[in-house]
Amino acid sequence: xxxxxxxxxxxxxxxxxxxxxxxxxxxxxxxxxxxxxxxxxxxxxxxxxxxxxxxxxxxxxxxxxxxxxxxxxxxxxxxxxxxxxxxxxxxxxxxxxxxxxxxxxxxxxxxxxxxxxxxxxxxxxxxxxxxxxxxxxxxxxxxxxxxxxxxxxxxxxxxxxxxxxxxxxxxxxxxxxxxxxxxxxxxxxxxxxxxxxxxxxxxxxxxxxxxxxxxxxxxxxxxxxxxxxxxxxxxxxxxxxxxxxxxxxxxxxxxxxxxxxxxxxxxxxxxxxxxxxxxxxxxxxxxxxxxxxxxxxxxxxxxxxxxxxxxxxxxxxxxxxxxxxxxxxxxxxxxxxxxxxxxxxxxxxxxxxxxxxxxxxxxxxxxxxxxxxxxxxxxxxxxxxxxxxxxxxxxxxxxxxxxxxxxxxxxxxxxxxxxxxxxxxxxxxxxxxxxxxxxxxxxxxxxxxxxxxxxxxxxxxxxxxxxxxxxxxxxxxxxxxxxxxxxxxx
RNA sequence: GAGCCGUUAGCUCAGCUGGUAGAGCAUCUGACUUUUAAUCAGGUGGUCACAGGUUCGAUCCCUGUACGGCUCACCA
Numbered sequence: 001x002x003x004x005x006x007x008x009x010x011x012x013x014x015x016x017x018x019x020x021x022x023x024x025x026x027x028x029x030x031x032x033x034x035x036x037x038x039x040x041x042x043x044x045x046x047x048x049x050x051x052x053x054x055x056x057x058x059x060x061x062x063x064x065x066x067x068x069x070x071x072x073x074x075x076x077x078x079x080x081x082x083x084x085x086x087x088x089x090x091x092x093x094x095x096x097x098x099x100x101x102x103x104x105x106x107x108x109x110x111x112x113x114x115x116x117x118x119x120x121x122x123x124x125x126x127x128x129x130x131x132x133x134x135x136x137x138x139x140x141x142x143x144x145x146x147x148x149x150x151x152x153x154x155x156x157x158x159x160x161x162x163x164x165x166x167x168x169x170x171x172x173x174x175x176x177x178x179x180x181x182x183x184x185x186x187x188x189x190x191x192x193x194x195x196x197x198x199x200x201x202x203x204x205x206x207x208x209x210x211x212x213x214x215x216x217x218x219x220x221x222x223x224x225x226x227x228x229x230x231x232x233x234x235x236x237x238x239x240x241x242x243x244x245x246x247x248x249x250x251x252x253x254x255x256x257x258x259x260x261x262x263x264x265x266x267x268x269x270x271x272x273x274x275x276x277x278x279x280x281x282x283x284x285x286x287x288x289x290x291x292x293x294x295x296x297x298x299x300x301x302x303x304x305x306x307x308x309x310x311x312x313x314x315x316x317x318x319x320x321x322x323x324x325x326x327x328x329x330x331x332x333x334x335x336x337x338x339x340x341x342x343x344x345x346x347x348x349x350x351x352x353x354x355x356x357x358x359x360x361x362x363x364x365x366x367x368x369x370x371x372x373x374x375x376x377x378x379x380x381x382x383x384x385x386x387x388x389x390x391x392x393x394x395x396x397x398x399x400x401x402x403x404x405x406x407x408x409x410x411x412x413x414x415x416x417x418x419x420x421x422x423x424x425x426x427x428x429x430x431x432x433x434x435x436x437x438x439x440x441x442x443x444x445x446x447x448x449x450x451x452x453x454x455x456x457x458x459x460x461x462x463x464x465x466x467x468x469x470x471x472x473x474x475x476x477x478x479x480x481x482x483x484x485x486x487x488x489x490x
Numbered sequence: 491g492a493g494c495c496g497u498u499a500g501c502u503c504a505g506c507u508g509g510u511a512g513a514g515c516a517u518c519u520g521a522c523u524u525u526u527a528a529u530c531a532g533g534u535g536g537u538c539a540c541a542g543g544u545u546c547g548a549u550c551c552c553u554g555u556a557c558g559g560c561u562c563a564c565c566a
Contacts, residue, residue: 006535007500007517048524064526071523088523105516119524142501142515144527149501151558163501206566252565253491346563358566382566400566410566487557 011137014102018132021099025135030110032059037080040123043115050126054115058083058125059133061108061162064143067101073124074103076111077162084124085111091128099132105143106136154484167479170472173292174480177468178245180291181265184284190241190267195230197223197247203440204228204385207250210260223249228385228459229446231268232414235457236449243267245464256476257406260485263464272458273413274386274397278374281401281409281460282309285372285467292471300404300470303370311372311401316361319375324364328357354379354394369402378412384424386412403470411460418450 018025034042034056046054060076060083070089075082089097091113103109113127141147146163153160153167161168182192200219202209204226212221227246234242249261269277286296286307296307320326326343328336333353340356341347345363347356357379369375376399380388386396397413415421425447431439468480478484 005500010517066525066528067522068525068528069522071525073525073528075526084526086524090523118526120526122524122526124524139500139516144515145502147501148503149497149558151497152501154558208565250565253563255562255565256560258565355566362566378566384566407566489557 007139008137011104011135011139014104015135015137018099018102018135021095023099023132025132027131027133030059030131030133031057032078032110033057035080036060036076036078036083039083039115039125040081043123046115046117046123048117048119050114050116052114055113056115056125057110057112059108059110061136062103062105063140065103065105070097072100076109081165084118084122085113085127085130086118086124087111087127087130091126092130096130100130103130103132104136104139106138106140107132108134108136151486154478154486155489157482170468170474170480171482173472174464174468176292177288177471178464180288181284181462182245184287185241185243185267188241190243190269191239193231193234193239193242193244195224195227195234195244195246199224199230201441201443201445203443203446205248205250206440207252210249210251225250226264226461227266228461229443231266232454232457232459233446233449235268235270235414236452236454240270240455241268254485256478257466257469259465259477259481262477262481265462265464266459268414268457268459270455270457273456274376274399274411274458277411277458277460278313278376278399279309280458281374281411281462282307282311282372285462288467289471298471298473300473301475303404305371305403305470307372311374313374313376313399315377316357316375316379317377319365319369320357320360322365323368324360326360326364328353328360352379352381354381358382366402366407367405370404372401372403374399374401383412384428385415385421387415387417388420406466406470407463408466408470409460409462411458414454414457414459416450416454416456418447421450422447 015025036058039056039058043054058076058078060078063075063077063082065074066072072087073084074087075084087097087100092100110131110133111125111127112129113125116124116126118124141159141163147153147160198212198221200221202222202225205228207225209222209225212223214221224246225248227244231242231244244266246264246266247261248264251260252258254260269280286309289296289298289307298305317328320328326339331339333356336353336356337347337351340360345359347359377389377395378386378398380394380396383396383398386398389395389397398411400407400410402408415424425442428439429442432441465477465480469477472480474480
């Protein structure tokens with residue numbers, strides 16, 4: 001049912017009046033010569049005397065309008081900012097001025113005129129022609145407080161973007177972050193590729209997938225939870241450096257740093273191990289921060305974060321020793337389990353030592369890692385695609401990095417031994433059979449690829465949404481995703 | 491999934507001990523040819539999220555539902 005109110009009815013009446021005057025309220029094109037910020041830059045020296053040489057044409061949305069009888073001031077907003085226009089009846093003509101008076105805040109109009117400076121010093125366009133480009137029939141939020149309600153801001157991002165310039169700035173920065181990373185990777189001879197979103201077998205991470213169905217093939221398909229296994233197939237195929245900004249989908253809960261669909265950068269680098277990837281990671285991110293902010297020190301939620309390499313490196317076991325009173329090295333699995341349960345850690349009882357260690361890390365360490373920190377050498381049980389450490393087969397060459405208590409990225413020396421990989425898959429498959437919804441299926445085709453031989457390879461995944469949160473000082477992932485997932489309104 | 495909080499005019503928000511609702515902005519009418527939260531005068535605008543219950547009477551108290559926020563759980 002069509003939503004309506006007095007304000008909208010009044011605007012529709014104005015729309016009809018404009019049509020009856022023979023004017024198309026939705027014309028097909030317009031040719032502005034300038035942007036608002038371009039004018040503010042280019043005409044900085046202009047004074048109070050209008051000079052015909054300073055003629056411009058702009059287009060934008062009316063954000064404020066102050067009518068004064070036979071003259072009027074308004075601010076027009078375009079994608080670059082705002083500028084004031086000054087419209088006088090004697091300059092635009094009586095008929096045109098009458099139509100102009102039917103314009104509302106929110107309408108998109110074009111204006112031609114001369115740039116000058118008002119008595120109060122504001123650079124302004126003295127308009128001699130104004131033209132309706134699109135009539136707005138739904139009123140914008142109030143100018144002073146803007147749009148505050150989070151629900152409306154997320155559901156009607158368009159209104160949020162119109163009213164809140166700082167929101168727009170966040171999304172411009174998001175694009176700049178992606179662009180900066182892309183530029184650096186391209187410079188280092190990485191190839192950007194595209195791999196399937198619809199996958200017959202999901203893998204590369206442990207998460208519940210979204211399931212769909214292909215009618216013609218008559219088979220279920222899964223929206224990818226990661227693209228890892230496809231990128232590594234490409235390494236097998238001979239692309240030595242590949243990456244993809246991948247929209248991934250995980251059918252899990254939503255909170256301040258989880259959205260069901262999110263963007264991950266994954267990259268793979270042949271002949272590298274995880275230590276080389278560590279170096280690449282800190283440089284990639286530090287340079288991105290530097291490009292965006294001109295420095296590698298920024299403030300996130302009132303805490304200073306220093307991205308200057310090298311970042312702190314500490315093993316997972318060491319971090320647990322440091323941040324809790326557990327020493328996994330000196331305890332048996334059973335002792336560790338007992339102590340953890342006594343400390344209030346919820347465990348089912350069938351966890352392996354590695355799983356308990358990972359759990360202890362999550363509970364006692366993760367939230368305390370404020371400055372960029374590499375946690376490395378993970379238990380093998382929670383890392384089915386990472387290569388074992390030569391000197392300790394219970395650990396793998398894997399790291400994650402944490403900033404402001406958030407996991408931002410994950411990397412390892414990729415497991416390229418097809419026999420070992422098959423065994424790890426089998427363990428996962430048995431977990432799946434035991435009811436672990438996040439274990440995954442055996443990907444025979446991926447194993448076949450490994451059997452052809454994959455070079456030693458380092459891989460990395462970076463959560464682009466979380467990185468953007470950090471670099472734009474946003475508390476919630478919903479504030480760095482244009483259209484975050486929401487329940488239906490009705 | 492759990493706990494807490496919220497939902498009142500287009501927007502931002504008040505609303506006391508239960509007595510059928512207010513402000514600012516926006517909007518409308520009039521005045522105003524350098525204003526900028528323009529100003530001045532006068533108006534319009536409400537399913538108090540939804541459904542029940544208690545009560546003589548409910549925006550207010552109770553129950554349920556929907557949506558949202560925060561926290562927790564889940565998410566290697």
